Amino acid sequence: MDDDVSRRVALEVTDGVATVRLDRPEKLNALDPAMFEALVAAGTALVDRDDVGAVVLTGAGRAFCAGLDLASFAAMADGSRVVVPREPLGAARALGQQAVHVWSLVPAPVIAAVHGFAFGGGLQVALGADIRLVAPDAQLSVMEVQWGLVPDMCGTQILPELVGRDVAKELALTGRRVSGSEAARLGLATREAADPLAEAQALAAGIAGHSRSATRATKRLLDLAGRVPLAEGLQAEQDEIGALIGSPEQVAVVRRRLA
Structure with missing residues (x-):
């Protein structure tokens, strides 16, 4: 450089x-x-x-x-x-x-x-x-x-x-x-x-301190808002939540919060 x-x-x-x-x-x-x-x-x-x-x-x-x-x-x-x-x-x-x-x-x-x-x-x-x-x-x-x-x-x-x-x-x-x-x-x-x-x-x-997967998915979704058709944005929500629910990172978060 x-x-x-x-x-x-x-x-x-x-x-x-x-x-x-x-x-x-x-x-x-x-x-x-x-x-x-x-x-x-x-x-x-x-x-x-x-x-x-x-x-x-x-x-x-x-x-x-x-x-x-x-x-x-x-x-x-x-x-x-x-x-x-x-x-x-x-x-x-x-x-x-x-x-x-x-x-x-x-x-x-x-x-x-x-x-x-x-x-x-x-x-x-x-x-x-x-x-x-x-x-x-x-x-x-x-x-x-x-x-x-x-x-x-x-x-x-x-x-x-x-x-x-x-x-x-x-x-x-x-x-x-x-x-x-x-x-x-x-x-x-x-x-x-x-x-x-x-x-x-x-x-x-x-x-x-939050789940990296969740914060990054949130940024991606909010950056789509108003820039893609509504149906595409709603499908993106479902794709992101589907990938998060039950993932090792999400399960660990739930267990910590319920402990």
Whole structure:
């Protein structure tokens, strides 16, 4: 792995909880090509890990992620930015999309702990998580329009599902900043937390303590909701519950609870 990539994101696993930390604090964890690659690498590394029951996604220093770094904008302005074709990762073909979409491919639930700034692409990275805990004074913005761009890291597909189509348009067409408190009211965040990292870690530990098969099946089912025909979603429920009932893991859970 390229040295810049290996330094951009830290990955640690303790007691079934993986902590993925954007680790470029001197730049407010701004996104550059190496950061995108590191996020994809970290997410991909967790896809097949059976020892991970939940994931916490956070940023080092004063911000979760301040968005695209200024050097990338400069490359757009002078025409030196080159888009390199990539192999698809799930439904995503572009590198920026993969840095967000990869978290939906991780079978374990992913919890983003957001503090400081989550602007533009940084906010879209947080949107890739299953749950977002946000500091009340955090600042979030779908900022791309202010740079003459559109949210191109899965944001246009995720936002309407979270906040409704009209609110998504208002946020994306203005680029206005919202506090963590407002983000929670809008549905942009799951809820606010005075210490989002501590609460995310506690939540992740609780989830990791449940049956891995059950939590992963729950994530799969909820990710289907509204995206597949109802009959397909209902059949998926039956397929998942059929695989769980009577399995050694489920039997062990029942015995513990009845003991």
